Amino acid sequence: MLKLATASRHDRGHYSLADTSEPMTGTTTTAQPWDEALTFVALKRDQQAYADLFNYFAPRLRAFGMKMFGNEQQALEMVQDTMLNVWKKAALFDASRGCASTWIFTIARNVRFDMLRKKQSRKDDISADDLWLNGEYPEPAADDAAAQWDNQLLTEKLAPHFNQLPPAQREVMEKVYLQEKTHQEVADELAIPLGTVKSRIRLALDRLREALDGARN
Amino acid sequence: MAHAIKFHPGMSLLEQFAEGCLSADVALAVAAHIDLCPHCQQLHNDVTADLASQVLLQPVKADNTDWNSMLSNIVANTDMSQQDKPQAERPQQLIEVSQRQFELPRALRRLGANHGKWLHLGGIATAKLPTGNDHHVSLLYISKDTEVPQHTHLGLEMTLVLAGKIVDENGEYHAGDLLINSPDDTHTPRTMADEDCLCLSVLSAPLHFKKGLTRLLNPLQQFFY
Numbered sequence: 261m262l263k264l265a266t267a268s269r270h271d272r273g274h275y276s277l278a279d280t281s282e283p284m285t286g287t288t289t290t291a292q293p294w295d296e297a298l299t300f301v302a303l304k305r306d307q308q309a310y311a312d313l314f315n316y317f318a319p320r321l322r323a324f325g326m327k328m329f330g331n332e333q334q335a336l337e338m339v340q341d342t343m344l345n346v347w348k349k350a351a352l353f354d355a356s357r358g359c360a361s362t363w364i365f366t367i368a369r370n371v372r373f374d375m376l377r378k379k380q381s382r383k384d385d386i387s388a389d390d391l392w393l394n395g396e397y398p399e400p401a402a403d404d405a406a407a408q409w410d411n412q413l414l415t416e417k418l419a420p421h422f423n424q425l426p427p428a429q430r431e432v433m434e435k436v437y438l439q440e441k442t443h444q445e446v447a448d449e450l451a452i453p454l455g456t457v458k459s460r461i462r463l464a465l466d467r468l469r470e471a472l473d474g475a476r477n
Numbered sequence: 478m479a480h481a482i483k484f485h486p487g488m489s490l491l492e493q494f495a496e497g498c499l500s501a502d503v504a505l506a507v508a509a510h511i512d513l514c515p516h517c518q519q520l521h522n523d524v525t526a527d528l529a530s531q532v533l534l535q536p537v538k539a540d541n542t543d544w545n546s547m548l549s550n551i552v553a554n555t556d557m558s559q560q561d562k563p564q565a566e567r568p569q570q571l572i573e574v575s576q577r578q579f580e581l582p583r584a585l586r587r588l589g590a591n592h593g594k595w596l597h598l599g600g601i602a603t604a605k606l607p608t609g610n611d612h613h614v615s616l617l618y619i620s621k622d623t624e625v626p627q628h629t630h631l632g633l634e635m636t637l638v639l640a641g642k643i644v645d646e647n648g649e650y651h652a653g654d655l656l657i658n659s660p661d662d663t664h665t666p667r668t669m670a671d672e673d674c675l676c677l678s679v680l681s682a683p684l685h686f687k688k689g690l691t692r693l694l695n696p697l698q699q700f701f702y
Contacts (some may be wrong), residue, residue, distance in 0.1 A: 365529030
């Protein structure tokens with residue numbers, strides 16, 4: 261549904277919130293219409309899309325500001341600053357990196373932080389800009405690093421169980437997974453049937469899976 | 478393979494950071510850790526998205542604000558010149574101390590570029606960051622094979638290893654590791670013979686040196702504080 265709506269929208273080259281179902285009712289938490297609206301603001305400075313975003317988010321930001329500041333004047337100052345930033349910085353938004361609500365929230369948080377410091381122009385103080393990216397996204401390299409970290413974590417978790425495999429299974433696993441040999445190469449090297457290599461791998465994987473599940477429970 | 482960071486801020490610290498509710502200097506240490514730690518970057522993103530949906534995707538009561546005039550004021554604003562330079566384009570400045578050069582994580586670059594004078598004492602050097610509040614935030618450089626005299630803390634001490642390695646009675650800390658010591662902890666951090674260390678140090682109260690002659694250091698504690 262949404263995909264089709266988006267496509268037709270692009271064909272017509274203009275923005276319309278009416279294509280999507282019930283985004284204005286309070287209970288739905290479908291974030292996608294807002295991602296599209298913000299993308300339209302980003303790409304075309306589309307005033308209708310911005311007005312839709314504003315009408316939805318401004319009252320919610322006000323409620324957030326009331327909770328944090330306890331007074332309406334500051335709450336509205338925060339809304340004004342935040343929504344002005346959304347208008348000006350929309351080009352930085354990238355729907356593939358997170359939803360519009362998150363992006364807008366981080367801008368509001370930063371505005372509020374600097375309001376509380378009341379020193380945003382001072383060079384000798386910590387500002388929201390130091391602590392968080394302001395509408396920007398981290399270097400994509402971080403994803404690789406995260407994957408590497410997860411991988412390392414898994415390796416660290418697996419290592420002790422790996423060492424407890426029966427020697428025959430461990431030998432096969434080392435050749436296949438650490439030395440990256442083919443099953444046939446391992447069979448040739450150890451002078452055992454190919455089927456035996458495969459069954460030892462299956463048994464070892466089974467053991468490891470069990471060991472990891474056990475560690476989790 | 479990259480060293481896996483082992484000492485992270487706890488979940489509630491991350492949540493308060495994402496919400497913007499930590500005091501600024503504690504937040505600075507957490508932000509610099511996140512810059513160095515892909516695992517916490519991911520957690521921080523998740524926590525932030527979760528908070529955002531709690532705050533901004535819930536129903537809200539109607540109020541009397543004149544939203545239309547605020548809206549038209551904003552869209553009338555076509556002056557985009559106030560936009561800051563993207564952080565990614567800001568130049569990296571190297572920090573130089575004891576003939577060594579270090580890169581700082583993103584969160585510390587602006588303040589690090591304006592650090593105070595390096596004060597040297599034995600193998601230790603310290604330079605304050607201009608953070609203008611009651612916690613004391615400084616860079617701490619420890620040469621190879623140097624012991625920081627045993628001390629306790631009258632308040633909270635946060636140490637983020639930025640480069641190199643430091644060890645104490647409880648373990649080894651590498652770049653990205655974040656140590657939080659409460660007033661009850663006593664420790665003697667030191668560097669090994671083969672590696673010096675640069676840290677970010679956030680102190681909420683002066684250190685108190687405990688042992689022998691180093692008690693004489695107490696009058697010098699403003700050096701660390």
